[in-house]
Structure formats: C-alpha cells, structure tokens
Amino acid sequence: MFEVVFLGTSASAPSLTRSLPSTMVLYGRHRFLIDCGEGTQQQLLKSGLGFKRLNHILLTHGHLDHILGLGGLVSTFSRWEAIDRLEIYGGAWALERVRDLILGVVLRGARPNLQIEFIEISPGAILEDEHFSLSAFPVTHKGPGCFGYTFEEKSRRPFLTAVAERLGVPPGPERRRLVRGEPITLADGRVVSPDEVLGAPISGARLVYVGDASRVDDLVDEAKEADALVIESTYLQAEAHLAKKYSHLTAAQAATLAREARVKMLYLTHISRRYSGEEVLAEAQSIFPRTVVVRDLDRAQVVKER
Numbered sequence: 001m002f003e004v005v006f007l008g009t010s011a012s013a014p015s016l017t018r019s020l021p022s023t024m025v026l027y028g029r030h031r032f033l034i035d036c037g038e039g040t041q042q043q044l045l046k047s048g049l050g051f052k053r054l055n056h057i058l059l060t061h062g063h064l065d066h067i068l069g070l071g072g073l074v075s076t077f078s079r080w081e082a083i084d085r086l087e088i089y090g091g092a093w094a095l096e097r098v099r100d101l102i103l104g105v106v107l108r109g110a111r112p113n114l115q116i117e118f119i120e121i122s123p124g125a126i127l128e129d130e131h132f133s134l135s136a137f138p139v140t141h142k143g144p145g146c147f148g149y150t151f152e153e154k155s156r157r158p159f160l161t162a163v164a165e166r167l168g169v170p171p172g173p174e175r176r177r178l179v180r181g182e183p184i185t186l187a188d189g190r191v192v193s194p195d196e197v198l199g200a201p202i203s204g205a206r207l208v209y210v211g212d213a214s215r216v217d218d219l220v221d222e223a224k225e226a227d228a229l230v231i232e233s234t235y236l237q238a239e240a241h242l243a244k245k246y247s248h249l250t251a252a253q254a255a256t257l258a259r260e261a262r263v264k265m266l267y268l269t270h271i272s273r274r275y276s277g278e279e280v281l282a283e284a285q286s287i288f289p290r291t292v293v294v295r296d297l298d299r300a301q302v303v304k305e306r
C-alpha cells in the first residue's frame with residue numbers, strides 16, 4: 001500500500017487555502033517528496049510528516065511553482081543535521097535550475113552538513129527494492145525533460161498456511177525460508193518445495209503520478225489500470241483555449257484519460273484560483289465518477305483493488 005499526502009495543491013501561485021505543488025508518497029519507511037513548491041516546509045510541518053527521512057525528492061519539471069521551496073528546504077537542512085544526504089531526481093533542465101538555486105543562491109560556495117546529489121533521469125527504472133519499484137516516464141508539458149513517476153508494489157505469492165500445516169511444516173524459520181523461495185527438509189527427511197506452499201502471485205498496487213501536462217493521449221499506456229492516477233487539472237473545458245495556450249490540462253481531459261486508461265481512482269491537483277473545487281469536480285465526474293479533487297493535507301491510500 002502506498003500513502004499519498006497532498007501538501008500543496010495550487011497551480012502557479014498560492015491561494016488562501018492552497019499551497020504550491022508538493023506531494024509526499026510513503027511506502028513503508030520510504031518517503032518521496034514529489035516537487036517542492038514555495039511553502040512546502042510549512043506544509044510538511046502542518047501535515048505532521050516533518051523532515052524525517054526526507055532523502056528523496058522527485059521533480060516533475062523545472063517550473064518555479066514546483067521547485068522554489070527547495071531553496072528554503074536546503075537552507076534548513078544545511079544547518080540542521082537530521083538529514084545527511086539528499087538525492088534530487090529530475091530532467092536535465094529542472095536540475096540545472098535547481099542546481100542554480102541551491103548552489104548559486106542558497107549555498108554560494110558554503111559546504112553544507114549534508115551531501116546533495118543531483119541525479120538526471122531518463123525514462124525507465126529509478127529505484128527498486130525487494131518490495132516495490134519506482135520508474136519515470138516522459139510527460140509532454142513545456143520543453144524537454146518533464147517526467148511522471150510510477151510506484152509499483154511487486155507481486156508476491158501468499159503463504160498457504162493450511163497447506164503447510166497439512167505437510168507438517170512447523171511455524172518459524174522453516175516457513176520463512178519457504179517464503180524466501182528456498183526448499184526445506186523436514187525432521188522425517190521429506191523435502192518441501194516453495195511451490196507446494198506458495199499460492200499464485202498477487203499483483204501489488206500501482207500509483208501513477210503526473211505533474212503538469214499539456215496532452216493526455218501519450219499517457220494512456222502508462223496509466224493503464226493504475227489503482228490511482230494523480231494528475232494536474234488547471235483549467236475547465238470552457239477555457240480549453242487557455243489550457244492549450246499555457247500547456248495545461250482541463251478537468252475533462254484528465255477525466256478522459258482516467259476513463260480511457262480504466263484507472264481505479266483519479267486524484268486531481270494543481271487547481272487554479274480561477275475555479276472552485278466543486279466546479280472542477282463536477283466537470284471531471286461527468287466523465288469519470290471516481291474522481292477526487294484534492295485539498296491541501298488530504299491523504300489517500302492506494303491499495304490494489306481486487
């Protein structure tokens with residue numbers, strides 16, 4: 001299960017109730033901060049998440065509403081040793097801008113207490129461990145190097161306790177070895193193989209995160225049957241000409257993507273001050289009912305639907 005905490009949900013400029021874009025994705029002990037608009041530090045505190053284990057920052061692109069908070073965050077971290085290493089992932093242009101901000105403006109040659117890595121990504125795998133993987137995919141917005149991110153739990157085979165008991169496998173280390181895929185030999189000399197006590201693979205949850213985007217037709221494959229799709233929704237269809245002009249999406253476009261990709265839940269963010277959340281929700285739900293227009297500090301749990 002992934003947990004998503006929407007820290008900032010506004011587009012371009014903050015409103016009274018919405019802070020600039022930033023989202024935390026949690027998985028076990030892992031924390032990933034996606035984008036870091038101005039004000040993110042305070043949103044982290046308000047959410048109760050704080051700064052702990054905030055080692056991974058994923059950038060969707062380099063527009064200022066998505067990155068300016070990194071200046072303040074690094075300034076705080078550089079004086080406070082709770083974080084010793086920060087990895088910032090993004091496309092070349094986003095990283096160039098962030099490097100200028102952090103090294104040129106904030107640090108100006110000072111050696112901070114933390115190690116900062118700027119990691120240029122390309123489409124494909126970024127990180128994985130035995131339980132989940134994180135990958136990046138290209139998104140069309142403005143200029144090159146805009147990315148979305150997919151978080152996917154690996155499939156697992158459930159341990160069939162009743163079968164194990166029938167075979168006489170005692171609880172404890174033998175069962176753990178079988179779960180790891182190793183055969184065991186029982187006290188009476190019989191060998192039990194993992195296949196005998198592990199059920200069919202169960203696929204894990206998949207979360208697809210898109211930042212700003214100007215078209216959706218190139219996202220259908222990536223979003224296909226995702227358990228959750230998070231995506232921008234800056235305009236309404238009545239102002240589709242502005243969405244096109246500024247390389248953003250309308251609520252209707254985002255909902256059409258959700259419908260075509262048959263996702264399980266759609267979360268809309270990057271909401272303009274021009275509209276109320278209700279207006280955005282109404283337009284999207286007329287096309288894709290399972291839509292939520294998120295507010296700052298909303299949380300969502302992403303589980304595999306069966």
Ligand SMILES: [Zn+2]
Nearest residue numbers: 012063065212
């Ligand atoms: Zn934006």
Ligand SMILES: [Zn+2]
Nearest residue numbers: 061063141212
């Ligand atoms: Zn943008």
